[in-house]
Amino acid sequence: MLASPTTSPLHIGVDLGGTKIEAIVLDGAGRTLWRERIATPAGDYEATLASVASLVAAAEASIGSGPRPVGVGTPGSQTADGRIKNANSTCLNGRALAADLAHRLGRPVRIANDANCLALSEASDGAGAGEPVVFAAILGTGVGAGIVVDGRLLTGPNGLAGEWGHNPLPWADADDGPATACYCGRHGCIETWLSGPALAQDHARRTGQALSALVIGEQALAGDAACELTLQRYESRLARALAQVINLLDPDAIVLGGGLSRLARLYENVPRLWSAHVFSAGSAAPPRTALRASLHGDSSGVRGAAWLWPAR
Numbered sequence: 244m245l246a247s248p249t250t251s252p253l254h255i256g257v258d259l260g261g262t263k264i265e266a267i268v269l270d271g272a273g274r275t276l277w278r279e280r281i282a283t284p285a286g287d288y289e290a291t292l293a294s295v296a297s298l299v300a301a302a303e304a305s306i307g308s309g310p311r312p313v314g315v316g317t318p319g320s321q322t323a324d325g326r327i328k329n330a331n332s333t334c335l336n337g338r339a340l341a342a343d344l345a346h347r348l349g350r351p352v353r354i355a356n357d358a359n360c361l362a363l364s365e366a367s368d369g370a371g372a373g374e375p376v377v378f379a380a381i382l383g384t385g386v387g388a389g390i391v392v393d394g395r396l397l398t399g400p401n402g403l404a405g406e407w408g409h410n411p412l413p414w415a416d417a418d419d420g421p422a423t424a425c426y427c428g429r430h431g432c433i434e435t436w437l438s439g440p441a442l443a444q445d446h447a448r449r450t451g452q453a454l455s456a457l458v459i460g461e462q463a464l465a466g467d468a469a470c471e472l473t474l475q476r477y478e479s480r481l482a483r484a485l486a487q488v489i490n491l492l493d494p495d496a497i498v499l500g501g502g503l504s505r506l507a508r509l510y511e512n513v514p515r516l517w518s519a520h521v522f523s524a525g526s527a528a529p530p531r532t533a534l535r536a537s538l539h540g541d542s543s544g545v546r547g548a549a550w551l552w553p554a555r
Contacts, residue, residue: 255302256549257295258360259283259317261332264291266298267542268306269549273368277305278545288334296347314353314551315344316360316544320402353551355389355396357381358405360547361537362389363396365498367550369538374495378488379537380407382481383501386434390492394553408434412480413487414520419480420448436480439502446473460506474508482513486520489532500537510534 252271257264265280279301284290299313317340319330325342327335344352355363362371362379371377371391380388386408390397397404409432412419422431423444435441439456447453450469454462463470485497499509514534521530537543 253306253308253311254549254552255299255311255313256360256545256547256551257298257313257315258357258545258548259291259295259315259332259335260357260544261318264294264298265545266295266302267545267549268302268311269546273546277302283332286334288338291334292343292347295344299348310348310350312353312552313344313348313350314355314360314548315340316357316548317354318357320356321354322402355398355548355551356387357544358387359389359396359398360545360551361500361543362391362405362498362547363550364539364543364547365500365537366391366394367547367553369543369546370498370535371496374533376492376494377496377498378405378492378494379498379500380485381501382437382499382503383439386437386501388488390494396551407484407488408432408437410487412436412484414483418476420445433484437477437484437503442473442477442503445476446470449473456503474506478509478512479516481509482516483520485513485534486517489517489521489530494532496533496535498535498537500540500543504536507536510536 254269256267260283262283263280264283267275268277270276279298281294281298284294303311317327317330317335318332319327319335322328325339327338327340330336341352341354358381361381362377365371365379366377371379375393377391378388388405388407390405409427411431412433423435424430425432425435442456442459443454446459459470459473463474518529539546
């Protein structure tokens, strides 16, 4: 029988990544009381469960307490019967991760994917705090997103709320070039246009230069004309993709995380560009949706996992 976590404003979050597992303890004000990370056991599901349980035990020992609420951020998502699907940590796929961890820990466990954890973190006490509707997107090795409305994470009956990266790029034109294959089996998904590797591939295709997304950003800032054009193409695509989000969801704030979110120019250029694609019914006023960088950066995943157990 599962125990009920002790009623307390203290929350334990676990970020279960492909290379590392990180755990954190937050108090009710979002202050970090304890934090630790260890290497993820490669391809070993049982060892992964044991590692998470060990971190949770260490977290509770650090704060001198009994059972506390535990939230876990993980790649992929859950099926209707609670099994993991679409995780790049393939040993998790097909496994009832939440139930197995609950059995190990002796209490209920809540699980969400990494983009949902970003959204919940930033909406709770980050760049979207206080906003009624927050859309948060990861622009990194992949592209994903999450949605929080009035402090509550949306998942949907299919667990697909926020799966922005696997829709087609809107208003594509000849300058975008050919659509490429996505790992999901389709062609031309937003992820294949807006991820870090997609930016690097676009630059290589146009220039023959094999540069990382980070280097392209640095060289554009230094005045490199080819890198500047690559970023302009990227900003156009991002603006169109986010304009579609505004047309469908009309969020108060859009928060960007992931490596490409560090490109400071995005926050000025993209809202200027998306105005041409947001439905305005003839209004001359620009959209009021704010575009912001994540406040917690790489910490948003583990913090969002901790916030999976709010008081309400």
